[in-house]
Amino acid sequence: MAGAAARDKRKIGLKWSNPAVRSVVYQAALIALVLYGGWFIVTTTQANLARLNIATGFGFMDNTAGFGIVQSLIPYTEESSYGRAFLVGLINTLMVAGIGIVLATILGFFVGVARLSTNWLVSKIAWAYVEVMRNIPLLLQLFFWYFTVLRPLPAPVDSLSPVEGVYLNNRGVVVPSPVFGESSAFFGIVVLLSLVAGYAVLRWARKRQSATGEIFPAWRTAIAIVLGVPALAWLFGGAPFTLDFPAYRGFGFDGGMRLIPEFIALLLGLTLYTAAFIAEIVRAGILSVSHGQTEAAYALGLPAGRTLRLVVIPQALRVIVPPLTSQLLNLTKNSSLAVAIAYPDLVAVFAGTVLNQTGQAIEVIALTMAVYLTISLVTSFLMNLYNARVAIQER
Amino acid sequence: MENRFQALLMGLVLGAAIVYLFMPIAKAPGPAGNRLAAVDRATGEARPETAAGDTLARVRERGELVCGVNQGLPGFSNPDDKGRWSGIDVDYCRAIAAAIFDDPDRVKFRPLNAKDRFTALQSGEIDILSRNTTWTMSRDTQLGLDFAGVVYYDGQGFLVHKDSGIAHAADLDGATICTQTGTTTELNVADYFRSNGYKYKVLSYEKNDEALAAYDDHRCDAYTTDASGLAAVRLKMKDPSRHLILPEIISKEPLGPVVRQGDPQWADIARWTLFALINAEELGVTSGNVEEMKSSDSPRVRRLLGGEGAYGNAIGLSDDWVVRIIRHLGNYGEVFERNVGTNTKLGIERGLNALWNKGGIMYAPPIR
Ligand SMILES: N[C@@H](CCC(=O)N[C@@H](CS)C(=O)NCC(=O)O)C(=O)O
Numbered sequence: 115m116a117g118a119a120a121r122d123k124r125k126i127g128l129k130w131s132n133p134a135v136r137s138v139v140y141q142a143a144l145i146a147l148v149l150y151g152g153w154f155i156v157t158t159t160q161a162n163l164a165r166l167n168i169a170t171g172f173g174f175m176d177n178t179a180g181f182g183i184v185q186s187l188i189p190y191t192e193e194s195s196y197g198r199a200f201l202v203g204l205i206n207t208l209m210v211a212g213i214g215i216v217l218a219t220i221l222g223f224f225v226g227v228a229r230l231s232t233n234w235l236v237s238k239i240a241w242a243y244v245e246v247m248r249n250i251p252l253l254l255q256l257f258f259w260y261f262t263v264l265r266p267l268p269a270p271v272d273s274l275s276p277v278e279g280v281y282l283n284n285r286g287v288v289v290p291s292p293v294f295g296e297s298s299a300f301f302g303i304v305v306l307l308s309l310v311a312g313y314a315v316l317r318w319a320r321k322r323q324s325a326t327g328e329i330f331p332a333w334r335t336a337i338a339i340v341l342g343v344p345a346l347a348w349l350f351g352g353a354p355f356t357l358d359f360p361a362y363r364g365f366g367f368d369g370g371m372r373l374i375p376e377f378i379a380l381l382l383g384l385t386l387y388t389a390a391f392i393a394e395i396v397r398a399g400i401l402s403v404s405h406g407q408t409e410a411a412y413a414l415g416l417p418a419g420r421t422l423r424l425v426v427i428p429q430a431l432r433v434i435v436p437p438l439t440s441q442l443l444n445l446t447k448n449s450s451l452a453v454a455i456a457y458p459d460l461v462a463v464f465a466g467t468v469l470n471q472t473g474q475a476i477e478v479i480a481l482t483m484a485v486y487l488t489i490s491l492v493t494s495f496l497m498n499l500y501n502a503r504v505a506i507q508e509r
Numbered sequence: 510m511e512n513r514f515q516a517l518l519m520g521l522v523l524g525a526a527i528v529y530l531f532m533p534i535a536k537a538p539g540p541a542g543n544r545l546a547a548v549d550r551a552t553g554e555a556r557p558e559t560a561a562g563d564t565l566a567r568v569r570e571r572g573e574l575v576c577g578v579n580q581g582l583p584g585f586s587n588p589d590d591k592g593r594w595s596g597i598d599v600d601y602c603r604a605i606a607a608a609i610f611d612d613p614d615r616v617k618f619r620p621l622n623a624k625d626r627f628t629a630l631q632s633g634e635i636d637i638l639s640r641n642t643t644w645t646m647s648r649d650t651q652l653g654l655d656f657a658g659v660v661y662y663d664g665q666g667f668l669v670h671k672d673s674g675i676a677h678a679a680d681l682d683g684a685t686i687c688t689q690t691g692t693t694t695e696l697n698v699a700d701y702f703r704s705n706g707y708k709y710k711v712l713s714y715e716k717n718d719e720a721l722a723a724y725d726d727h728r729c730d731a732y733t734t735d736a737s738g739l740a741a742v743r744l745k746m747k748d749p750s751r752h753l754i755l756p757e758i759i760s761k762e763p764l765g766p767v768v769r770q771g772d773p774q775w776a777d778i779a780r781w782t783l784f785a786l787i788n789a790e791e792l793g794v795t796s797g798n799v800e801e802m803k804s805s806d807s808p809r810v811r812r813l814l815g816g817e818g819a820y821g822n823a824i825g826l827s828d829d830w831v832v833r834i835i836r837h838l839g840n841y842g843e844v845f846e847r848n849v850g851t852n853t854k855l856g857i858e859r860g861l862n863a864l865w866n867k868g869g870i871m872y873a874p875p876i877r
Contacts, residue, residue: 166631166653167770182699182711184685192699265726284728285685364683365730375728376712453690456712456723462690465712470624470691473652 203463222392247390260379290354291371301354310344312336376457401432439497528571550620558623564775575636576602580620583741584849623691638767657779662861664758678757682707685731697760796839
C-alpha cells in the first residue's frame with residue numbers, strides 16, 4: 115500500500131494537483147504565519163513597554179517582597195524575595211491541589227459505586243450528593259464553606275475543644291504538633307521495615323495464588339504488620355515523639371499545628387465539588403462493563419466484592435482514567451479561586467500581591483500561566499502512564 | 510522524500526510571501542496600531558509626535574473624560590442609588606471636565622479595584638486615575654505613570670472591635686489583620702509589625718468588602734487601611750459605635766491623581782487643575798464669589814481667573830479655565846468640606862489638609 119502511494123506520488127511529481135504537495139505547502143504556510151504572529155506580538159509588546167517606560171524583565175524576583183503571607187510551608191519573612199514569595203504561593207497551591215486530588219478521587223470512587231448500589235437509600239443519597247454538588251458553582255460553594263460554615267465558629271477565647279489539645283475556632287483548627295525525640299529515628303526505621311514487610315507479603319501471596327490458586331488473606335496480614343509492629347515498638351521503645359500542646363496566649367493559640375479556615379474551606383469546596391464529577395465518571399465507567407462479566411464472575415463463584423474489585427473495576431478503569439485526568443486538572447486549576455477567600459495560593463500571592471507591588475503584569479502573568487501549564491502537563495503525563503498500565507490488558 | 514522536501518521549501522516561500530503581504534498592515538499607522546510605528550526601534554524611545562501626547566485631543570473628540578475611581582469609598586468616590594458619583598476624587602475629575610468643557614458632568618467614571626487600577630491607566634482605558642492612590646516612588650518610576658500631586662494627605666490606621674479591649678496599635682502584637690490586596694496598606698502593615706518586633710498574621714482579600722466582612726466576623730482582630738478609608742468604612746458597619754479607630758497612624762499616604770507618562774501637556778492639566786483648586790482657596794475665590802472676583806484688583810486673583818496672562822492657553826485650555834472649575838466645583842476647601850468635612854457623616858478635620866498658612870501642608874505653586 116505504502117509503496118504504491120509513494121510510486122503514485124513520484125509519477126504525479128511536484129504539482130499543485132498533488133494533494134500531498136498541497137497539504138505540505140498549506141502546513142508550512144500556517145507554521146510560518148503562526149511563528150510570525152508570535153514574533154510580532156513579542157516585539158510589539160517589547161516596543162510598547164519600552165515606549166511606556168514600564169519596567170521589564172525578571173530582575174524584580176530578587177527584590178525584597180516586604181509583605182507577609184499568612185500560611186507558608188517554607189521559611190518566609192518580609193525580608194524574603196519576590197522569588198521566595200512565588201515559591202510559597204506555588205507550594206500552597208500544590209498542597210491544596212495535591213490533598214484535594216487524593217481526597218476527591220477517593221470520595222468520588224465511593225460515591226460513584228454507591229450510586230449503583232442496589233440499596234435504595236444509599237443510591238439516592240449518592241444521587242442527591244452528585245446533583246447538588248455539580249449544579250452549584252464552585253465559587254458559591256467556597257463562599258458557603260468559608261462564610262457560612264467556618265466563620266460563625268466561636269472566637270479563639272471560646273474555642274470548641276472536642277478533644278484535649280484540639281481547638282476549633284473561627285481562626286481555624288489547632289492541634290498538638292509532634293516534637294520528635296531521640297527514639298524517633300529508631301521508630302522511623304521500624305515503620306519503614308514494616309511497610310517493606312507488608313509489601314513483601316502482598317507480593318508473595320499474589321505469586322503463590324497465580325502458581326497454586328490458593329488464596330491467602332494478604333491484605334489483612336499486611337495491614338496487621340504495618341500497624342502492629344510499630345505499635346509494639348511504641349509500647350516497648352517508648353513514644354517516638356512528645357506533643358506540643360497549643361496554649362491560648364494574647365490573640366490566639368501559640369504552638370501546635372494549625373489549619374487556617376481559608377485552607378479548610380478551599381479544600382472542602384474543591385474536594386466535594388470535584389468528587390461529584392468523578393463519581394459520575396466512575397459510574398459511567400462501571401456501567402460500561404457488560405453485565406455479562408459480572409454474571410460470569412458470579413457463575414464462577416466470586417463474591418460481589420471480589421467481582422467488583424477483580425473483574426469490573428479493572429475494565430472500568432480504561433473508561434474512567436482519561437476523563438478522570440481532566441477532572442484532576444480542573445481541580446488544580448480551580449484552586450486558583452483561592453483568591454476569593456484569601457487563601458495565599460500562587461494566584462493570590464504572585465499574580466495578586468506581587469503583581470501589584472511590582473506592576474510587571476506581563477512577566478508575572480506569563481510565569482503564572484507557565485506554572486499552571488507545567489502542573490497540568492505533569493499531571494497528564496503521570497495519568498497517561500497510569501492509563502497505559504490499565505489499558506495494557508486489552509486483548 | 511525528495512519531493513516532500515521541495516514541497517516544504519515551496520511552502521516556506523509561500524509562507525514568507527504571505528507574511529510579507531501582511532507586513533504593511535501591521536506597520537501601517539492606524540489610530541491604535543500606530544504604537545509600533547511611533548517608536549524608534551533602535552533606542553526604544555518614543556518619537557516626539559507621540560511624546561507630545563494627544564490625551565486632551567482625544568478627550569475633546571470623545572466629548573467626555575474617562576476617570577478611574579474607587580468602586581465605593583464614601584467621601585472619595587461613591588455612587589448614590591441613582592448612579593451619580595460623589596466624593597473628593599470624583600470632584601477632582603469633574604474639575605478637569607469643567608476646565609475642558611465648562612461642564613462638570615462630561616465625565617465617565619470607571620470604578621476600579623485596587624489591583625486593576627494601574628493597568629487600566631497604562632492600557633489607555635482611562636484618561637486619568639483618581640482613586641485614593643498613594644504616591645510612591647516605585648509606582649511613579651516603574652509603571653510608566655506620573656503622579657500629578659496630592660489631593661489628600663493621609664496615613665494608615667487600624668480599626669478594631671471596641672469590645673476587644675485594644676486601645677493602641679501596640680496592643681496588636683500577635684494579632685491577625687485583614688486588608689485588601691494590591692494596596693500600599695499590605696506593605697505598611699508588614700513594615701510596622703516588623704520594625705516593632707511584633708508578631709502578626711495578615712489576610713489579604715481581593716475585595717475590600719470581603720476584607721471587611723472577615724474583620725466584622727472576628728476572623729481578624731483589626732482591619733487596616735488609610736485613615737480616611739477607615740472613617741468611611743466604619744460607617745458601612747452594621748453598628749459603627751462598636752468599632753474604634755486607633756489613634757496611631759503608621760505611614761504616610763499622600764493620595765493623588767495619576768496620568769500616563771509621555772504626555773506632558775495632559776500631566777500639566779492634571780497638576781494645575783489641582784493647584785488651581787488650592788490656589789483659589791488660598792486667594793478666597795469660592796463658587797459663590799467667583800464671578801465678582803473676576804474684577805478683583807489683586808493681580809494674583811486676576812492671573813488665576815484669566816484676567817491677566819494666558820495661563821489656560823499655555824496648557825491647551827481656554828484662559829477662563831479656573832473660573833469654569835470654581836463655578837462648578839468650588840475651591841479645594843469647599844470640595845473638602847462638602848465631601849468629607851466636619852459637617853458630613855465622615856466628619857474629618859482638615860488637619861494636614863489645611864492650607865499651609867492655616868496649620869496644614871496644602872501648598873500650591875503660584876500661577877504666574
Ligand atoms: N492608598 C492605598 C490604598 C488604596 C485602597 O485601595 N484602599 C482600599 C481600602 S479603603 C479601597 O479603597 N478599597 C475600596 C475598593 O476596592 O472598593 C494605595 O494607594 O494603595
